[in-house]
Structures are given as C-alpha cells and as structure tokens.
Amino acid sequence: MARTSTKMALLPESIVSLVAALAKLPGVGPRSAERIALHIVQSENGSVKQLADAILVARERIKFCDVCGALTEKSPCPICGDSRRDASLVCVVERAVDILSIEKSNAFRGKFHVLGGRISPLDGVEPEDLRIAELEKRLPLEPIKEIVIALATDVEGDATSAYLAKRLARNGLKISRIAYGLPAGSGLEFADELTLSRALEGRGEMH
Ligand SMILES: [Zn+2]
Numbered sequence: 104m105a106r107t108s109t110k111m112a113l114l115p116e117s118i119v120s121l122v123a124a125l126a127k128l129p130g131v132g133p134r135s136a137e138r139i140a141l142h143i144v145q146s147e148n149g150s151v152k153q154l155a156d157a158i159l160v161a162r163e164r165i166k167f168c169d170v171c172g173a174l175t176e177k178s179p180c181p182i183c184g185d186s187r188r189d190a191s192l193v194c195v196v197e198r199a200v201d202i203l204s205i206e207k208s209n210a211f212r213g214k215f216h217v218l219g220g221r222i223s224p225l226d227g228v229e230p231e232d233l234r235i236a237e238l239e240k241r242l243p244l245e246p247i248k249e250i251v252i253a254l255a256t257d258v259e260g261d262a263t264s265a266y267l268a269k270r271l272a273r274n275g276l277k278i279s280r281i282a283y284g285l286p287a288g289s290g291l292e293f294a295d296e297l298t299l300s301r302a303l304e305g306r307g308e309m310h
Contacts, residue, residue: 118144167199170241172217172234174199182215189213191248194303195238195267197221197255205253210300213251216241221254221263230266242273249277251306268309279306 114122118140126136143151167173168180175181182188182202192213196202199217218233241247250271254260268278282305294302 167217171215172199172219172237173202173215190246192251193238193241193245193247193249194251194253196253197260201253204294204299205303208296208299208303210303211251213249214245218254218263221259222266223259230270233263235267235270239271242271242276247276249279251303252278252280252309253303254280264309277308279308281306 121140121143122133122136125131125139126133128136131139143154164176165174166176166178168175168183169178170183171180173180173182189212192211193216194205194211194213195216195218196205197218197220202215202217205211205215216234216238218235218238220228220233222228222230222233238250250267252264252267254264264280268280271278281299281302
C-alpha cells in the first residue's frame, strides 16, 4: 500500500493525472491505471497518437440508434434496418452492450430495444428516465407481436419487468420474459452464450 502512494508521490504531475483519468475507466483499478500510464509515456509518439485518435474518432462517430437505442454509426442501426430479421419480435434489454451478448448467443433473430437502465427509486431512476415511451411509439409503427424482456433477474430487474408487462399490455401483443437461468444479481454481460440461448428459448409469457 505504502509503496504505491510513495511511488505516486514521486511520479511527475502529468503521469499522476493520466493515472487518475485511466482509473476512472470501468474495470481499471489503480494498479492497472498506473501500469497503462507508464506504458503510454514510454511508447512511441506515433502509437500514442493513434490511440488518442481512435478514442476521439469512436466517440465522435458513435451515437444511439433513434429507434432501438443501440450504439451505432448511423441511425437507424444495421439491426433495425435489416429486413431479414424478424420484426414481430422485440427483445428489451437494459443497456446497449446487452445486445452484443444476445447477438453472440445466436439465439435471437428479432429486433431490440434498449431501456437505458432499470427502475430504481433508491437511485432516483423513474420509468420516465427510461426509453419506455420510445418503445410504446414503436408498437403501432412496427409489426410487433411479442416483446421479450431480457433484464437481469434481480429485484430491480423483476420490478422493471413487471412494470413493463403492465404498461405495454395490449390486445394481440405477447409479453414474455427470458427464463430464469442467468446468474442472480448480475447483468447479461456475465451470462455465457449457452445460458443466454437457453434462457431465450425457455422464455415464459408474463401475466
Ligand atoms: Zn436500432
């Protein structure tokens, strides 16, 4: 412990602020941040510039799909614009990255809708903070016959799913939820592909 702080104190100011910036990234702890920073400052100028440019370009080009909320360079995104996909099925996920997990499982050929979170009164997340109204707008415009809710199976995921099932209830619209089979308390990104595809196949209708 003391070793790290002594070393940090000995590091030049610019490295210290680089470490601080890197440590804010998800999954990067203080030790990794320091290792990456020290690697960067000893790398060739050209490769550092390439990294910085890649970050800036990606941030500049990536936006949310106006229809489903996926991360994309053009809106509507390739999935929304793909006529070979089953437009009667829409899978509701919490975050844009969950789409990648489900796509990797190869078990779903419908379309998606990203909520952007889940209802959590304790964290101040109310239904109007999520992209639920956007989903309601899609219902009369698209030939949607089934909404497949693929939220994590924890307390907030359960509450959000129940809220959605009630609010989206319409004649001729089936609302199902993926089978319990995901690790409790974790997001979809932790589910392996086989578990995910089983959970999708075993989805049950909500009442
Ligand atoms: Zn889209």
